[in-house]
Amino acid sequence: MTMASALLRAPRTLASHDLTARQAIVLAIVALTFVISLDLLDHRLGLPFSLGFVLIVATLPLAVRPDALFAAGVAPPVIFAAAMVLVSAFFGSALVLDGTPEDVGILGRALSGTIAFGVPLLIGHALALLIIVARIVNSPAPAR
Numbered sequence: 001m002t003m004a005s006a007l008l009r010a011p012r013t014l015a016s017h018d019l020t021a022r023q024a025i026v027l028a029i030v031a032l033t034f035v036i037s038l039d040l041l042d043h044r045l046g047l048p049f050s051l052g053f054v055l056i057v058a059t060l061p062l063a064v065r066p067d068a069l070f071a072a073g074v075a076p077p078v079i080f081a082a083a084m085v086l087v088s089a090f091f092g093s094a095l096v097l098d099g100t101p102e103d104v105g106i107l108g109r110a111l112s113g114t115i116a117f118g119v120p121l122l123i124g125h126a127l128a129l130l131i132i133v134a135r136i137v138n139s140p141a142p143a144r
Helices: 003-007 021-042 047-063 066-090 106-116 118-138
Strands: none
Touching: 021 047, 021 066, 047 066, 047 118, 066 106, 066 118, 106 118
8 A cells, every 4th residue: 555545535435434523633632631630640741742742633634525625724723732731730830941940831832832832833833734735636537
């Protein structure tokens, strides 16, 4: 099986198993919540969060129907920002860069988390967009 054939739209018999945009985003949020909760066992976000985020947002455009590709392309930065704000609100010590003042607020911690985990955000979003482009380019032409 080649990569191109794996990225093609699902056959009609499997198309009913593709997710809607809402279903895919809800599953991505649940999966990321699980990854974050496991990674926060040591009270710091680290490599498991980075890998989990990249895998989740790269899987998102593969799981959705063709009419939900826009949502799969927009979702990664929104999910990331929401995760950073929520983690900074409830587990503020997990998102502190060296040199950050102790009295920084929720948005300051979320910004420091975005700085610390900016590379996984860029990699995950770039992969999601590349997969979307590959699905669009490899989709069969509409029947006339």
